[in-house]
Amino acid sequence: MSAPSVEKGIRFIREQIDAPVASFFSACVHCGLCAEACLFYTQTQDPRYTPIHKVALMRRVWESEFTLWGRIKSALGLTKPITEADFTEWETLVYDGCSLCGRCSLVCPVGNDISGMIRKVREGFAAAGHAPEGLIGATTRAIEIGSPMGVRLPALQAQIRHIQESTGLEISLDRPGVEYMALLSSMEIMNFPEYLEAIARILRQAGKSWTISSKAFEATNSGIQIGASDLARVLVQRIVDAAEELGVKMVISPECGHGYTAIRWDGPNLIGRPYKFKVKHILELLDEFREQGLIQTQGLEEARLSFHDPCQIARKGGVVRQPRALLGLVAANFVEMSDAGAMNWCCGGGGGVSANERADALRLTAFKQKKAQLDALKVDTLVTACANCRITLEEGLEANDMNIPVIGLTEMIAEHLVETDRIEEKSA
Amino acid sequence: MSPINNDWQFKHALDDMDGYHQRQVAALFVRNVLDLNPDPRVLKALEVASNYDSDPDEMNSTIKSIMQAVLESHARCGAACKWSDQAGYYVARAAAACLTPRSFTLGKDPAWQAALSCRMARTSATLDCLDCEPVTESLKQHKILSDYLESLKGTEP
Numbered sequence: 153m154s155a156p157s158v159e160k161g162i163r164f165i166r167e168q169i170d171a172p173v174a175s176f177f178s179a180c181v182h183c184g185l186c187a188e189a190c191l192f193y194t195q196t197q198d199p200r201y202t203p204i205h206k207v208a209l210m211r212r213v214w215e216s217e218f219t220l221w222g223r224i225k226s227a228l229g230l231t232k233p234i235t236e237a238d239f240t241e242w243e244t245l246v247y248d249g250c251s252l253c254g255r256c257s258l259v260c261p262v263g264n265d266i267s268g269m270i271r272k273v274r275e276g277f278a279a280a281g282h283a284p285e286g287l288i289g290a291t292t293r294a295i296e297i298g299s300p301m302g303v304r305l306p307a308l309q310a311q312i313r314h315i316q317e318s319t320g321l322e323i324s325l326d327r328p329g330v331e332y333m334a335l336l337s338s339m340e341i342m343n344f345p346e347y348l349e350a351i352a353r354i355l356r357q358a359g360k361s362w363t364i365s366s367k368a369f370e371a372t373n374s375g376i377q378i379g380a381s382d383l384a385r386v387l388v389q390r391i392v393d394a395a396e397e398l399g400v401k402m403v404i405s406p407e408c409g410h411g412y413t414a415i416r417w418d419g420p421n422l423i424g425r426p427y428k429f430k431v432k433h434i435l436e437l438l439d440e441f442r443e444q445g446l447i448q449t450q451g452l453e454e455a456r457l458s459f460h461d462p463c464q465i466a467r468k469g470g471v472v473r474q475p476r477a478l479l480g481l482v483a484a485n486f487v488e489m490s491d492a493g494a495m496n497w498c499c500g501g502g503g504g505v506s507a508n509e510r511a512d513a514l515r516l517t518a519f520k521q522k523k524a525q526l527d528a529l530k531v532d533t534l535v536t537a538c539a540n541c542r543i544t545l546e547e548g549l550e551a552n553d554m555n556i557p558v559i560g561l562t563e564m565i566a567e568h569l570v571e572t573d574r575i576e577e578k579s580a
Numbered sequence: 581m582s583p584i585n586n587d588w589q590f591k592h593a594l595d596d597m598d599g600y601h602q603r604q605v606a607a608l609f610v611r612n613v614l615d616l617n618p619d620p621r622v623l624k625a626l627e628v629a630s631n632y633d634s635d636p637d638e639m640n641s642t643i644k645s646i647m648q649a650v651l652e653s654h655a656r657c658g659a660a661c662k663w664s665d666q667a668g669y670y671v672a673r674a675a676a677a678c679l680t681p682r683s684f685t686l687g688k689d690p691a692w693q694a695a696l697s698c699r700m701a702r703t704s705a706t707l708d709c710l711d712c713e714p715v716t717e718s719l720k721q722h723k724i725l726s727d728y729l730e731s732l733k734g735t736e737p
């Protein structure tokens with residue numbers, strides 16, 4: 153692999169300009185609607201955070217190489233070349249100032265997938281050596297170790313042992329022929345072990361067989377976040393190989409927004425073929441169990457609570473109805489946020505922003521959008537379904553002195569299951 | 581009362597305790613892993629948790645500062661994991677569990693939550709260490725609870 157350089161970056165950007173991207177640039181009517189849809193713009197009022205402006209370098213490549221007028225200008229030496237300084241300037245817009253939330257793409261009146269273009273333009277920035285340190289480190293660890301946070305198998309095994317000992321639940325590794333293969337995010341393994349316990353409890357009650365692969369337990373794909381399709385492909389292929397080797401019918405994506413997009417939507421395109429198994433987000437699966445009467449719950453949360461839709465799950469994945477149906481099982485006082493569902497505002501930490509320390513102050517500024525939504529609601533509890541959203545929300549709430557706990561929906565469902573005493577079964 | 585020998589007896593004994601005793605025994609579990617997190621906010625949380633009539637303002641400010649300690653010590657998304665640091669996070673979580681209102685934790689028992697986090701803390705501390713002894717935190721907790729219940733004998737009606 154050649155060293156990063158401006159030339160390589162420009163070449164990678166050029167390679168991303170396909171017919172849809174070219175038509176997006178010609179179609180833009182400069183209406184500014186995408187700006188009003190972007191939390192980084194609305195909360196800073198800085199025009200540089202206008203979504204379409206974030207892909208201005210790509211636009212320059214397109215103009216100079218794919219339009220007649222641009223080619224004439226280039227031939228006459230009138231085109232301003234893209235320089236190292238341009239990459240430096242736009243790096244913070246493309247990585248720090250965009251969570252790849254996709255809200256801009258939804259409002260554009262001419263149908264420009266601006267979020268998709270930003271994702272593509274990141275390919276050029278990574279190739280030019282202009283990606284944030286945090287994302288470079290995460291991607292390197294994901295390739296070398298299998299987890300962006302460097303979580304190794306013994307750590308997962310220790311957590312499994314813990315849960316088995318304290319609950320009596322069975323959690324198997326590498327069990328062939330089972331129905332489901334569950335993925336986890338490193339964030340869950342490190343910070344929220346309750347997620348693994350929750351799915352073990354729910355799958356047990358549903359009477360389903362499942363396992364975790366020791367070769368591919370990680371759901372996240374930092375190759376996609378940084379904008380390196382070749383590395384993203386390697387990470388998807390690991391999961392595909394493991395699932396096919398175990399012969400599972402379905403891979404369960406955990407409470408991780410971008411992990412879901414990576415394996416469910418980007419994966420088949422990256423590896424160039426359909427999977428031999430299905431992929432579902434844990435909430436989709438839980439809602440199927442609910443419909444089939446496979447999970448029984450008892451009791452209702454009395455707190456006034458709302459649901460934060462993770463962008464990748466709701467806006468990009470269309471999983472909007474399911475969390476509400478599940479909350480209907482366990483919550484007596486659910487209230488909907490303004491702009492809920494597909495139009496929900498991002499927490500500000502997606503797309504690698506939370507992995508990028510340099511972006512911390514900007515992320516907390518962008519969080520004011522979420523704060524405004526919550527201030528209007530006056531809830532006691534916030535529920536979500538993405539470990540990264542959860543931490544980002546917790547940090548934003550804390551920074552704004554808002555005393556609201558954030559809880560994962562899968563864990564909430566597990567806590568309401570009607571089940572015989574788990575420990576009693578094992579130890580009595 | 582016979583000594584507690586397994587998690588079934590352990591959990592049932594905790595279930596039978598009221599909030600104040602749960603907080604007290606949770607604080608004892610955390611004291612047993614304090615070597616993994618020297619943050620003074622953890623100690624403060626344990627003091628307040630063990631105190632029968634803590635002032636509500638002091639309680640609120642202590643909850644706020646221990647929650648800050650939890651947030652400051654969690655692993656950030658995409659950062660390289662350091663399990664020794666993560667041990668500190670779990671100690672802070674355990675200390676927070678001693679004080680967090682049940683409405684914040686889906687009604688879970690504070691002492692059970694603290695016990696689980698303390699076990700995770702001890703396990704985390706050994707994950708980067710090849711020569712470390714196998715973790716026996718749960719056995720230690722059984723003994724702590726047995727001793728605590730024994731100490732209550734005769735002090736309560």
Ligand code: SF4
Binds near residue numbers: 252
């Ligand atoms: S994807 Fe989201 S964060 Fe990025 S530019 Fe569009 S609206 Fe803004």
Ligand code: SF4
Binds near residue numbers: 181182185259261
């Ligand atoms: S919303 Fe679409 S048409 Fe309007 S400025 Fe943005 S990209 Fe251009």
